Amino acid sequence: MINVNKNFSLLENNYIFTEVNQRRDKYQQENKDKKLLQLGVGDVSLPLPKKMVKIMQKELKKQCGKKHFRGYPPENGYDFLKNAIVDYYKRRNVILQKDEIFISNGAGCDVGNLLDLFGLNKVVIQNPTYPAYYDSSIIAGNEIILLSATKENNYILSPDELEFDSYLIYLCSPNNPTGATFDYASLKKWVDFANKTKSIIIFDCAYESFIEDNCPHFIYEIEGAKNCAIEIASFSKTAGFTGIRCSYSVFPKNLNIDGLNLNSMWNRRQCTKFNGVPYFIQKGACYALSSDGILECKKNIITYKENAFLIKQCLKEQKYDVLDTNNSPYVWFKCPNNMSSWEYFDYLLNEYQIVGIPGIGFGSGGENYFRFSGFAKREDIVEAIKRIKTKKIPPNYEVNPKS
């Protein structure tokens, strides 16, 4: 018998969003007349800027002409997009080299695939967390050290809780799911810790464009980060690219471990196991980083943040226990009446026809918590608020023991 990766048996059967969709679809199937409000998954809902789509269409059209036909893209991206990213980082005084940037088709892919570069390690992950960090680390067989993000620590992790040792450390700021965001001092502590302990930080800045407080957008704004941190970025939330697929990661040139260079290794890994992102898609991403593009994308981001604000206001008025943040499309709050996450999920679905994400889906630290998403459609947000305001939670709400 060949050897199979037994670590898969340590995973929950279903990825959280799959489970949510299954319960949602089942309910809709059984209640065809009911209009469900989707306040769950972190997927964008607003159309892309017209000009951006035009650019992509124009380039795509060239694929049926002989003169401008293009085959394989370079595995790590076209220079024009890398140059645009270099300029984008310069706006915040971060200097990147072009060959530190690797264009990819999804931050979720890179987050997991970069574990190919490592042996077995202690991996530090926030609890609750974006599930891909956890699941990918389990698949790879790593030992996982969970650090709780709670009301007590303001949902901001600190390395003080860790023993002096070398770790792979996943950090996400603004955070998915909580929305908490590192300020300069709290992120500096992590960079200093990583440099002292020879740890590697994997910094996920997928939501950086939602920041409005004075907080670092990129980890390389912190001194010393280039010696200890990989950064994962994406056009998914910044430019509404969840259905288009483009992202990038930054591997500083001088990240060396045990005689091996992470930048070269990632280059080798991608050249072997990845075939690049289509030219026309990279052209669209490049527009998103132009002055016009940034402004246009910002309009959508503002709408999403307003959505989050509206739902947050409503929950606060109803005395829900809500995490207040200015830097995130997400709303993280405690389930009412001490309900478990899934109890509240089923309750919301059955009584309000609202779909959210149970906090427990982000790990045990999310139990009794819940996430709404400002990426929902405005009309769904408005209708959800109406339902939440008019239908009070029945204090004697009977929990279905099977749910």
Place this chain on the structure above:
Amino acid sequence: MINVNKNFSLLENNYIFTEVNQRRDKYQQENKDKKLLQLGVGDVSLPLPKKMVKIMQKELKKQCGKKHFRGYPPENGYDFLKNAIVDYYKRRNVILQKDEIFISNGAGCDVGNLLDLFGLNKVVIQNPTYPAYYDSSIIAGNEIILLSATKENNYILSPDELEFDSYLIYLCSPNNPTGATFDYASLKKWVDFANKTKSIIIFDCAYESFIEDNCPHFIYEIEGAKNCAIEIASFSKTAGFTGIRCSYSVFPKNLNIDGLNLNSMWNRRQCTKFNGVPYFIQKGACYALSSDGILECKKNIITYKENAFLIKQCLKEQKYDVLDTNNSPYVWFKCPNNMSSWEYFDYLLNEYQIVGIPGIGFGSGGENYFRFSGFAKREDIVEAIKRIKTKKIPPNYEVNPKS
């Protein structure tokens, strides 16, 4: 210090195609007036069918409208494309279930990423081989067993050379780089061997649409294959999609190893580490599998095969030792005058301004061999033939010891 994946140090520094491109670019830089003929990399050069591009453009355009905007695609693909693939396989009497099909963004990705599902194993790989099988297996830390494909065995591997044991077995037919293709009997031997030894075959059929002899296109045409084989397929060569990015893999439902199900594991892996292929691209791929689409794509395939035929004829006339096959876009031949692969590469580049792929790039079994590609532009093929015919190989050609 954290643990790094030391297996990377076992890899050649450069992926073969990267090295080829570097030497090519250096030569062009130093010889700006010379027109290079690209007969190397296996990248398509003919434009896509107009109707296919129109369909994709139309769907892409909808991304700037509110009504039809689409976010994340389903991780494993839209049903319409899976249904089209089910029908495509039916044409050869292979019955697939929809949920045995996983849409992806590249066969090269799946070839490497599927090793996530396995522990350490003995991996059987042809020598010479498409490098991604080898490099991915090295990165994962597997023991590699090379089987030579030579003139003596007609470039067709047989399991007879293997000890009775369980293996992961990469097979590619029509073969890259040699072009050799399994007939029913020779592939049946592998399926029987795998079932007997509880091995798993990873069957790469990326070039199936180039087959004209009576050979299996899909491994599932062989009885028993659903109990031992994963199939990797791609639109890259079939539909000219190298720059568009769409592929798929087939994991039969009943592939169980040690209590774990490979289909479920791959589903879990992709839901965790992959975010799907854009809707509009899947629509284009779907057109490629329609009756009209197949006919239109076939036109390009015929041109590529004619290219291969022309260059093969020329080489045969010049008394080169060429592998004759009807089922492949590639031309595999022995370097003249006992030159090594890289010697001949440099010779062709410097003397003929022709870029090909040194056989050694596909492994030690490719030393003294060379690959031309019928994917080259027709005008380059014609011009290359002229150069090869007029400029004879100087028998006293001085080998540059540094090359």
